[in-house]
Amino acid sequence: MLRLLAKVGLNGFFFCLIGVIFLAYYFPTIGLHESPWHLPQIAEYGVSIIFFFYGLKLSPQKLKSGLTNWKLHILIQTATFGLFPLLILSLQNLLGVDKTSLFWIGIFYLAVLPSTVSSSVVMVAIAKGNLPAAIFNASISSIIGIFITPLWMSGLLEQQDANFELFPVTLRLCFEVLLPVIVGYVLHSQLGKWAERYNHVLRLFDQTIILLIVYTSFCESFAGGMFEGQSMRDLSILGAEMLAFFFLVFGLLYLLSSWLGFSYEDRVTVLFCGSKKSLVQGAVMGKVLFPNPVALGVVLLPLMMYHALQLLAGSIIAQQWGSKH
Template sequence: MQQKQTPSALDRLKELLARAGFDWFLGALIGMILLAYLWPAPGVQEGPLSLGELANYGVSLIFFFYGLRLSPEKLQAGLSSWRLHLVVQFSTFLLFPLLALPWHALFKGGSNELLWLGTFYLAALPSTVSSSVVMVSIAGGNIPAAIFNASISSLIGIFVTPLWMGLFLSASTEGFDIWQVMGKLVLQVLLPVVLGIVLHRYWGAFAEKHRQKLRYFDQSIILLIVYTSFCESFARNMFRGYSIPDLLLLGLTMICLFFLVYGIIHLISRMLGFKREDRITALFCGSKKSLVHGTVMSKVLFPDANMVGIMLLPIMIYHALQLLAASVIAQSMARKAGVAAEGE
C-alpha cells in the first residue's frame, strides 16, 4: 500500500495564500496597470456607457451584495467582546493614521507628496473582510469576533475615511467638498449596504450560496476601476518623476508599517490580558487594510481622476505584502497550536 505523500512547507504555504486571496487576482492587477500603460484610450473616454461610468455602477452593486451577505444575527453574536472590538477599531482608524501623520511635514511640497497622501489614504481605510476572517480561522482565533469587526469596520469607514482625508484634500485639492463627498458615499455606498441588509432575510441565503461568483464580480469591478484610474494617470503623465527606487522605498515603508502596527497590537493585547483566541483576532483584523474599499471609495473621494492611480499604489502594495506576511504568521501560529495540543 502506497503511503500518502506529506505536502511540503512550500505546498502548504501556496494553499494558504490561495485561501487568503493571494491568487490570480494580484497578477491581474499588475496586468491592468500594464494594459493601462500600453492602451490608455478606452479608460479615458467619457459618456453614459464609458468604462468609468460602468465602474461607478459596479461600486454600488458591490456594496449591495456585501449588505446582502451581512447577517444581523452574526453581528449581534459578536457584540459581547467589546474590549477586543475597541482595540481593533482603534488600530484601524486611529493608530494607522497617527503613525502616518508625522511624516507629512517631510514630504509636504515635494515630488513624493502624492505618495504620502496615498499612504495616508491607506492608513484611513477600513479593515479587509474575507482575508482577515480566513487568517483568524487558520490561526485558531475568535471567528465570530473577526466577522463582527471586519463587518463593522467597513460600515464605520464610510464615514471616518472621508473625514480623515478631508483634513488634506480640502486644502490641497480644488473641488473637494467633504459634505458633497459624504452625500455621494451615502448614495453610492451606504444606501446599497442598508438595502442589502434589509433584503438579507429574503436573498441572503442566495448570496451566501453564490458567494464565490459574487467575489469574482467584486474582483472584476476592482480590476476595471484600477484600469480606468491608471489610464487617466498614464494619459496625463502623472507618474513622471517617480523612479524605481521611489517605488521600492514605498514597498519597504508598507511592510514596516504592517509589522509596526502588528507589534503595537500584540503589546496592547498582552497588556489587556486577552486570551489567545482574542489576541489572534486583534492582530489579524487590526493590521489589515481593504483593497476593495480603497479602490471603490477612490471613485468618490478624489475629484481629480488623474491622481487616483498614484493614490492606489500604496494600498495595492500593502495588500500584497499583508497577505504574504499574515499568511506566514497564521501558518506559524497554527503549527504552534498543533504542537501544543499534541503535548497536552
C-alpha cells in the same frame, strides 16, 4: 503555501491586478472617460452592486454573536481609524515629508481606510482566533469607514482643493455604498441563502469591478504623465516602507493586546483585523474623494502595495501560529 496564499487573496486576482496596470501602461486610451467603451461609468454602477451583495451576505446572527466583547472591538476600531493615521502623521513630521506629494497623500489615505473583510476573517480562522468577533469587526469597520475616512481626509484635501466639501462627499458615499448595504441587509432573510450559494460568482463580479477601477485609474494617470520621473528604485523603496509599516502596526497591536490581558484567540483577532486595510473600500472611496482621475492611480499605488504585502506577511504568520495551537 501556494494553496494558503491563494486562500487569503494572493491568487489569480492578485496577478490580474498587476496585469491591468501593465495594460493601462500600454493601452491607456481604452480606460479614459472620453473612451467609447465607457469603462469608468460601468465601474461606478458596479460599486453599488458590490455593496448590495455585501449587505445580502451579512448574517444578523453572526454579527450578534460577536457583540459582547466590547474591549476587543474598541481596540480594533481604534487601531484601524486612530493608530494608523496618527503613526503616519508622526512619521511625516519626523521625516519632514512633503504633504503635497501624491504618494504621501496615498499613504495617509490607506491609513484612514477601514479594515478588509474576507482576508481578515480567513486569517483569523487559520490562526485559530475568535472568529465571531472577527466577522463583527471586519463588517462594522466597512460601515464606520464611510463616515470616518472622509472626515480624516477632509483637512488634507481642503488644503489641496479649496472646492472640497465634506458633506457632499459623505452624502454621496452614503448613497453609493451605505444605502446598497442596508437594502441588501434588509433582504438577507429572503436572498441571503442565494447569495451564499453563488458566493463564488459574486466574488468574481466584485473582483472584476475592482480591476476596472484600478485599470481606469491607472489609464488616466499614465495618460496624464503622473508617473514620469518615478524609477523602479522609488517604487521598491515605497514597497519596503509599506512592509515596515505593516510590521510596525502589527507589533504595536501585539504589545497592546498582551498588556490588556487578552486571550490568545482575542489577540489573534486584534492583530489580523486591526492591521489590515481594504483595497475594495479604497478603490471605491477613491473615486469619490479624488475626482481628478489622473491623480487617483498614484494615490492608490501605496494601498495596492500594502494590500499585497499584508496578505503575504499575514498569511505566513497566521499559518505558523495556527500550527502551534
